[in-house]
Amino acid sequence: xxxxxxxxxxxxxxxxxxxxxxxxxxxxxxxxxxxxxxxxxxxxxxxxxxxxxxxxxxxxxxxxxxxxxxxxxxxxxxxxxxxxxxxxxxxxxxxxxxxxxxxxxxxxxxxxxxxxxxxxxxxxxxxxxxxxxxxxxx
Numbered sequence: 001x002x003x004x005x006x007x008x009x010x011x012x013x014x015x016x017x018x019x020x021x022x023x024x025x026x027x028x029x030x031x032x033x034x035x036x037x038x039x040x041x042x043x044x045x046x047x048x049x050x051x052x053x054x055x056x057x058x059x060x061x062x063x064x065x066x067x068x069x070x071x072x073x074x075x076x077x078x079x080x081x082x083x084x085x086x087x088x089x090x091x092x093x094x095x096x097x098x099x100x101x102x103x104x105x106x107x108x109x110x111x112x113x114x115x116x117x118x119x120x121x122x123x124x125x126x127x128x129x130x131x132x133x134x135x136x137x138x
Contacts, residue, residue, distance in 0.1 A: 064096035101131035
């Protein structure tokens with residue numbers, strides 16, 4: 001007959017419960033800290049953001065800059081990301097200046113990200129037409 005190994009816990013159930021709750025709370029806290037931190041490396045910076053923000057500050061009455069900046073916020077933000085609202089903002093910016101190649105390119109990117117490739121192509125063609133020398137568009 002083999003001897004049996006018996007493990008006895010000499011702690012109260014309250015201590016075990018407290019320890020488990022502490023471990024769960026620590027893991028949950030680490031999760032809420034680590035996930036946004038790791039996501040910040042995956043999201044690209046808003047392109048040309050300082051120039052656009054400076055344009056909006058110098059010309060606050062110009063609706064093109066206001067709508068274009070809001071569209072970029074909705075396009076790239078972690079907390080307020082909404083591609084359809086970004087498209088609405090870009091369309092409002094295009095009402096003010098339909099010749100803006102930057103705005104047409106942003107419209108094309110949003111359509112591409114959503115999966116509307118057929119709608120992205122004409123927007124990209126317009127962006128290239130209005131600024132044919134831009135290397136990023138090529």
